[in-house]
Amino acid sequence: MLTLLIRTVLIYIFLIVTLRLMGKRQIGELEVTDLIATLLLSEVASLPIADPSIPVSHALVPMVVLLTLEVISSLLLLRVPRLKKLLSATPTVLMEGGVLDRRALLDARLSIEELMSEVRQQGYADLENVDCAILEKNGKLTVLPKAKYAPPTAEQLGLSPADQGLMHVVYNSHRFNDAGLTMIGKNRDWLCHELSSRGVRLRDLFCVTANRDGALYWIDRNGRGASS
């Protein structure tokens, strides 16, 4: 047990260093410490399951140690900014003002083709359209287009459309969704009344969504949608 305890700490530290060196592209949405704890926990937990000759304590002790390390490291990351800088990735600016930072690209180990691919996935045809490109700490690329390539906003067009509000499913597969109705502050009677006033029979519908303002959208049994 004593050896297991020390081994767990050693492997945890070793994995943190390894994953930090691997860079943010391998990490995804998790912090390095979270990822390591997740990886190790799943492995350690399976040990006594896969091999009955191993006592359960051989999994429990490392799991408690991992849990403690995870909780302590997440607290330390919150309270000690220097440590956060050391253990967590920071966003990398790859392009700013339309100028590509080749050193940053090299540091992020991204090729120009990969950058182009990411930019295309964001809906821009070429790097020429891009004002800023930032590789976020979760490994995703944020692309801010140049003003002349950005889609115009309603404000820029001088329009003032009303906010639609969040639509909730209120009826689905011949069943009322009371949770959805409650969220928009309505009830079953309101829904039946609103639909019948529009000449729509509930039994002909597949699903209905609605918002707080009473806007309705429905899809009938044939998959055709309509709104009011």
Place this chain on the structure above:
Amino acid sequence: MRSFIATLLLLLLTLAATACNFSYINSTADTLQAQAEALPPPQSDESVAEIDRLEELWEKNVPLVSLTVDFLTVDRVTEQITLLKVCAVQQDLDGYFSALALLWDAVEDMRRLESFSPQNLL
């Protein structure tokens, strides 16, 4: 903060259990080795009775030892004690001393997980 305190308590419990286990496994190994070392020669009349006492001591400790020592090691100790007894009854001197040496090794293996050494850690 509540989860942090709960985690720390859990860690303290684990550390306490580890410390107790460290002391328990080492003392059990010491007792077994001391008793094995003090076994009379197999030709002696008391030999089988002493091995029985050693077996009794081991069987008394097996349930607790098995909580933290892998079953293969536990089974090795059990097998060597049985073999020791068989060899003593049959007056097989070579087999007896071989079983005694293997018992010693098995007990050392049991102790290994509870001792500090670079080989263990790495």
